[in-house]
Amino acid sequence: MENRLNLLNGPETSEFRQKFKIVFALLLIIFSVLLIRLWYLQVIKGGELKQRSEINSVRFRKITPLRGLIMDRKGNLLVDNLPSFDVVYMPGKVKDYEQLIEKLKILYKRKSLQFAFDQHFPKIVKPYLPIKLEKNVGMEKVAVVETNSVDLPGVYIDVSPVRLYLNGEMMAPIIGYTGEISKEELEEGDEKFTYGDVLGKHGMEKALDSYIRGRNGAELVEVNVYDKEMKNLGRIEPVPGYNAVLTIDAGLQKAAWQELKGKAGAAVALDPRDGSVLAMVSSPSFDPHLFNSGISYDQWDKLQNSPLAPMSNRAISGQYPPGSTYKLIVAAAALEEGIITPNTKFFCNGSFKMGNKTFHCWHKNGHGSISLHRAIVESCDVYFYNVGKLLGADKIAKYAKLFGLGDASGIDLPNEKNGIVPTEQWKLARMKEPWQPGETISIAIGQGYDLVTPLQLVNAYSALANGGTVWRPRLIKRIESIDGKTYKEFAPVKNGTLTLSKNTFDILSQALWGVVNEQGGTGGAARILNADVCGKTGTAQVISLPENEKGRRQRKMGVLLKDHALFVGYAPLKNPEIAVAVIVENAGHGGSVAAPIARKILEAYFEEKAKQPQVMAQNLTTNKVNP
Amino acid sequence: MIFLKFDRRIFQNFDWMLLMLVLSICAIGILNIYSAGYAISERQFPFYLKQIQWIALGLIIMMVIFFIDYRLIIKGAYVIYGIFIALLALVYIYGYTMHGSQRWLAFGGFVFQPSELMKLTIIIVLARYFDDHKSNEPYKLKELFVPFLIVIGPFLLILKQPDLGTALIIMIIFASIIFFVGVNWKSFVIALAGGLILIPIGWLFLKDYQKERLITFFNPENDPLGAGYHIIQSMIAVGSGGFFGKGFLNGSQTQLKFLPEQQTDFVFSVFAEEWGFIGGMVLIIMFISLILWGLKIALHARDLLGTIIAFGITALISWEVIINIGMVLGILPVVGIPLPFLSYGGSAMVSLMTAMGLLMNINVRKFILQR
Structure with missing residues (x-):
């Protein structure tokens, strides 16, 4: 037994010393790599990246997928998708959104339009998360926002699909409806949900949600201070949801x-x-x-x-x-x-x-x-x-x-x-x-x-x-x-x-x-x-x-x-x-x-x-x- | 009884160097978290104040650990291990979920993350095991089966949460300690092959969305919403700091909150933006000093037990520093691993301070334990 325990001589045996040398060499190499990388980013690329940070920045734009259609047993369409024009605000560098909304109201007034902001402004404002100011607006408002984009930095029109229920209230108790993800759903749900996602909230829209929801796409773009797109850095296509056939006639x-x-x-x-x-x-x-x-x-x-x-x-x-x-x-x-x-x-x-x-x-x-x-x-x-x-x-x-x-x-x-x-x-x-x-x-x-x-x-x-x-x-x-x-x-x-x-x-x-x-x-x-x-x-x-x-x-x-x-x-x-x-x-x-x-x-x-x-x-x- | 014998030498040989290093890094951490949270005014109780509380609690625990002879602590290694396995099981059943991951236990307004302390527990248990089974020869595969069983349980429980970063760290710690105690070459190859086979089995444990997330981890371009965005913003922040930095509270990337997770996994980019290459280098040198000090303690410990524990703790800190900074600098994939002493987080701070207590403990007792 005694001769198996080299360690009774203390850990400072040659074998251990050898290992410490290996560890030391490894650390030296790895930390050198880190420091060289830091030097490369901060000193060699520093000027370029500093410029980029000034005009920053990179945003991602979520691309909402088309939600699956719902049909009756004979293939008659019950639920379809329609394009909806939303007025969206990207917080970015403009922090005072209230002033922005005032400006928007004035612009609307000239065309005798009403501002219909009844959403609660979210508590956590992240510069890369767009906020919907108005949903499903008419073409008049789209025109106002598009023609005044210089006065409305960070505000733009986003086109996203909304549901068209072909049979309205006749089917509503079965089909249910969709809505924007709630805070609770966002916290409890999978990580793949993001703020502003649309989910089935009731009826078949809810029961079928995992099939018909589809998957978000994304676009990574570099924008200037007015949130105008400067450079498209990549795009991932959204995946449309599956269609559902009901037993209903x-x-x-x-x-x-x-x-x-x-x-x-x-x-x-x-x-x-x-x-x-x-x-x-x-x-x-x-x-x-x-x-x-x-x-x-x-x-x-x-x-x-x-x-x-x-x-x-x-x-x-x-x-x-x-x-x-x-x-x-x-x-x-x-x-x-x-x-x-x-x-x-x-x-x-x-x-x-x-x-x-x-x-x-x-x-x-x-x-x-x-x-x-x-x-x-x-x-x-x-x-x-x-x-x-x-x-x-x-x-x-x-x-x-x-x-x-x-x-x-x-x-x-x-x-x-x-x-x-x-x-x-x-x-x-x-x-x-x-x-x-x-x-x-x-x-x-x-x-x-x-x-x-x-x-x-x-x-x-x-x-x-x-x-x-x-x-x-x-x-x-x-x-x-x-x-x-x-x-x-x-x-x-x-x-x-x-x-x-x-x-x-x-x-x-x-x-x-x-x-x-x-x-x-x-x-x-x-x-x-x-x-x-x-x-x-x-x-x-x-x-x-x-x-x-x-x-x-x-x-x-x-x-x-x-x-x-x-x-x-x-x-x-x-x-x-x-x-x-x-x-x-x-x-x-x-x-x-x-x-x-x-x-x-x-x-x-x-x-x-x-x-x-x-x-x-x-x-x-x-x-x-x-x- | 060595336990609690208030030997004068404990004070004479107190490890001031280690304490000063840790306190300096913590101080940098507090300033940095203060800056990261500077523009967020809504919070009633800012992160940096909370972090100070955690550091204070950690220091108390560190002192307690320091005074109890580590050999006595190690006697309870398996009990401690059992407790943390039970806590991880509790997390699995009752755990508190944030951002789709079930990692926390909530009690009385506090949330606590047992997996953070599991990292340290693994080191202690493995040290105890290899101390009980000393060998002159490199270990063979058969002899490594029990250590493997010890590690695989917590590994799977943590992977299931899912917390890929922590699970990964546990495997890396295991591999580091195995390398250190010495392993037969053939066994190493077989173990590696076994590990590779285990990956698809672990895969079966995961749900679809977890798989999706893992794919994204290894292929960030797949996910410009998450990881890809993080990396680009992080690199812009670090790079724009330049040689001298933009100055404290002046990091535009940080203050405009382009950086995600800037209190936790991406703290280093906040620091590098505001303090530049100079600051980043100083911080890295401080970490290197800490690591070398830890290795010195391991080398000079009075027994194998102390050597393995000190080595394990040093390995833990080294790997976390390397992986975290590598990730922030865009040369390693984004996995959720915090930067020791700088990232915000109570469980991690307590775990690290406990580890520092153990290091001091081992360091000071090389003068006391007579064989």
């Missing part, structure tokens, strides 16, 4: 929007075969172009605080009592649990007693002795009060969950709500109160704590229509490169399986067909010529009042307390291709208000299909999925 979307425009409500159409969203409208809506030139605080405030909430997408964020459309779920639960058979009859005399409480049927005189099929067709409440009582809230909840209710569907849009599927435990946790038997009775007709979004509702019916697959509704079909080649295909995703017996599927779909097509059915207004429509109406009470008082009070009440009208259904009966849900807020009965809107949407779909048989056939083959 613009024609169908238009049909739905025509019907809902001016009302408050939502409509969603899905393809039950793969969960593609064919149409999704929410009314009232907003103009997405407001965000292009930087929305003012007042406009934003107005949009945010309007009682009609135009910024919220009711199809996914609106939570409504499902009303009678919930009876489908209760019926499925009762059949599967063996509580009833198709032949089980209950007697409806117009009301139902539970303890000391009386629950009414919508049909005051009662439906008489009634079995499941007719109870769904005529939407008999008393029948379902009886079934609900036998089932209990937790059994109903179990099946509601199977239908995909109570959880956000996972669509690629922000602010999707979960809805509520109440159970006894849920109430105890939420309200700290035990479950009341009467509450089960309300739930049986979709009138208690239960809440659904229109999207959840149509997705649940779509699962019944396609024989048991609960799809994750999807809006993005594929991403394409600018030459139209597929870059990424989005396959349908299964959220779950609705495990019901074949018999139950048949009984329920026959009943839903009856609602629309049989004598006395509540959904007759949704009937169309080209296809067998199946569906269910619903009328959701906004506030429940004792029945006898209700009629009298309702007349006194404002519109806001009127019932919500619902219709949800699908067509055709055999091999369904489209499922649709319509909700109109405070509008009255589902059968008379929502069903006719659903009819228009279904008509539009089947008329279009009849017109273009080849195209539809093609779509069929590409959409087919083996679950």
Whole structure:
């Protein structure tokens, strides 16, 4: 051991001395190089670089890439780009920007133009970061700035693309909008973001952002004191973003929007075969172009605080009592649990007693002795009060969950709500109160704590229509490169399986067909010529009042307390291709208000299909999925 | 017990030379940061005042480290290493993100960068390891496996943040110490090959944008927005200083803030613009003196442990000075490595002062430790 330790003689052995010599030599060489380089830069090139520093300087100009286009499933353009002329100020050597703005105002005034600077001047002013003074200005202002450039050092016109939303508010809840990167996004995001970048802020613009954003280009230029370009030192071309193809059918979307425009409500159409969203409208809506030139605080405030909430997408964020459309779920639960058979009859005399409480049927005189099929067709409440009582809230909840209710569907849009599927435990946790038997009775007709979004509702019916697959509704079909080649295909995703017996599927779909097509059915207004429509109406009470008082009070009440009208259904009966849900807020009965809107949407779909048989056939083959 | 035995000789042989060198460089640093931040009036608490606080804290830590025998400190090397690995892991999970890089731990209004102290920790742990495994022969590859494991963990954690500069420094320190303790030629070649294989594996760890950034590091022309711009502005600043400089607070590049990161990675260009070739040369000579002094301490240390630690610390400072100044002068690619004692930054200052405490510690105990 002893002889291995040369270091017991101390580190100053010859071997170490040798190494120190090497280190010393290396240091000598490297530091000589550094000093020679310093001499070269400061003494040999010093004069030249000093001159350059005086006329400095080099700036980079960011070149904004073209954002990807957004198209509908048939290739119709939904979002395009337009050139926007911005008045930009490069801080550089002119520090007093306020004086500059005063000068600009005077120049504008001569041409009777208004200065519209409502941006906050950024806190950190860097001489190489341009600041946008005005966005999206007209040609008159462009002329003023261009002709007075000597008086406005550092100010120039920059051309950058802005979004053109071809369908405006019809598509706004889905497409969303873009905006300049916020301070938070700049700090949290990747380093590749820079001040002034435009990002998707909402809807598809946000969900697709990483695909359609593209990559900034840059130009390195040397400028004089007036910020005039002297020398171009290099340019990197921007990379345009990918284009996106949505599952939306613009024609169908238009049909739905025509019907809902001016009302408050939502409509969603899905393809039950793969969960593609064919149409999704929410009314009232907003103009997405407001965000292009930087929305003012007042406009934003107005949009945010309007009682009609135009910024919220009711199809996914609106939570409504499902009303009678919930009876489908209760019926499925009762059949599967063996509580009833198709032949089980209950007697409806117009009301139902539970303890000391009386629950009414919508049909005051009662439906008489009634079995499941007719109870769904005529939407008999008393029948379902009886079934609900036998089932209990937790059994109903179990099946509601199977239908995909109570959880956000996972669509690629922000602010999707979960809805509520109440159970006894849920109430105890939420309200700290035990479950009341009467509450089960309300739930049986979709009138208690239960809440659904229109999207959840149509997705649940779509699962019944396609024989048991609960799809994750999807809006993005594929991403394409600018030459139209597929870059990424989005396959349908299964959220779950609705495990019901074949018999139950048949009984329920026959009943839903009856609602629309049989004598006395509540959904007759949704009937169309080209296809067998199946569906269910619903009328959701906004506030429940004792029945006898209700009629009298309702007349006194404002519109806001009127019932919500619902219709949800699908067509055709055999091999369904489209499922649709319509909700109109405070509008009255589902059968008379929502069903006719659903009819228009279904008509539009089947008329279009009849017109273009080849195209539809093609779509069929590409959409087919083996679950 | 040698520990805390207040030997008269500790004071008699106090390393005034090292202290004076460090204080002079720090003083230049404060003036320089003051100038760099001169035109920025918005800040309530300017960088130079903060830097003074960090230097003061660093000096206190330096004195504490100085009095505790380094051999005692080294006994806890693996524990210290464990603590900093844990802190790096914490950074990975809870770290505070600035400019897209997750490097900091935030507590009570302070942000702290464990990777800065990891540089010093690596030196201590490797010194301890090679002291425990002394050998007359050059080390073979097999014997270097454990040191490699010690280094690769922090390396990957820091690379993942991502902080290429610090990760690079850790590998360079490793290589320097390996060279110093002596390695079998064959092993060196194999290790080099292994390192090259490791690069694509490390590559897999990175996200797309991090890869993009790394590509830019090695090819600044790729990115005129970032690195390319920095280099051009930095070279104009340095060059325009000329032989005598533009004078304190008179650097136009600096005062007009054409220089990016002028308090941190590009401080040397601020200094060179205002103080010219004369100033730059004086500063470089001061650094050379510090480095030579460190090498002298390494050479004359009383045991291998002290030699390796002193050598490691000197290597750390040398490489940081060389890479940083090389980058500012446009002969090395832009990687985020600070200039010791001049760049603004609390964690780096504390780490450097601790290292200086260790150097003094080793220097003074060559007179005390009797074998």
